Amino acid sequence: MSTDPVTSETAGAALSPERARGRRLLALAALATVLLLVAALGVRTFVTAPFRVPSASMEPTLQVGDVLLADRTAGGRAERGEIVVFDGSGYLPGTEDSPFFVKRVIAVGGDTIRCCDESGALVLNGVPLSEPYLAPGTAPSTIAFDLEVPRGRMFVMGDNRADSTDSRHLLGAPGGGMIPVERVTGEASRIVWPLERSGPLAPVESAR
Known part of the structure; x- marks a missing residue:
């Protein structure tokens, strides 16, 4: 042709x-x-980076399948009351499938934290914690502890205290279950999915 x-x-x-x-x-x-x-x-x-909530450990604040936005500018630091996404590999069990966890920061380096006072509340630096994010009737902890958080680490717990693997469960392990702050990927800043649950996640001042 x-x-x-x-x-x-x-x-x-x-x-x-x-x-x-x-x-x-x-x-x-x-x-x-x-x-x-x-x-x-x-x-x-x-x-920011998206993160899908894998378990019920943060109920009722977060539900299984919620998609969060993690503020990566907050990576490598932690403040009391914040919900953070962090790399728990080597520190918390169940990291084989997904090493990333979402928990609430209860105490940071230099803080003392214990369970519990006569009313059943956690005590942070000698002051009972106000934890409005717990579901009604939820005990702050059924595991007793009394410790000081080392510098550069954080003591984390899930809001669903009866169904959360967190710092309490590794108290006898190296590091005492307290996660290095450098492992924080970011602060969970808001829920973006599902739409009916979308909105900001404001940190809660935990001490009163």
Whole structure:
């Protein structure tokens, strides 16, 4: 099959203003798509990252299957009352499938924490904790402990105290179940799915 050479007339048609404008629009659209993908990757890597709640350990605050946004700018630090996502591999059991956990920070380096006072409340730095995030009737802990959190570590617990593997369960292990703060991926800042549960997750000041 023969092919016709490109004539000056054909070349001129290929470079007509309309076609050239269309090509520019396509190029701009492609560039915009690439920039959006890069921006999304940057946000995921440096600002926020999604995390799906894998268990019932944080009920009623978080439900199984909730999708959170973790604020990565808060990585490597922890404050009392925050809900954090952290790498628990080597510190908490059940890390074979997913090493990432979501728990509430109860105490940080230098704090003393014990269970419990006469009323059944946890005691942080000598002051009973107010824990409004616990479901009515939930005991703050059925495991007794009295300790000081080392610098650079955090004592974490799930809000569902009867169904949470947390710092209490490794009190006799190296590190006493207290997680290095450097393992914090980020603070859980809001629920984004399902839509009916979406909204910000504000930290709770735990001491009163």
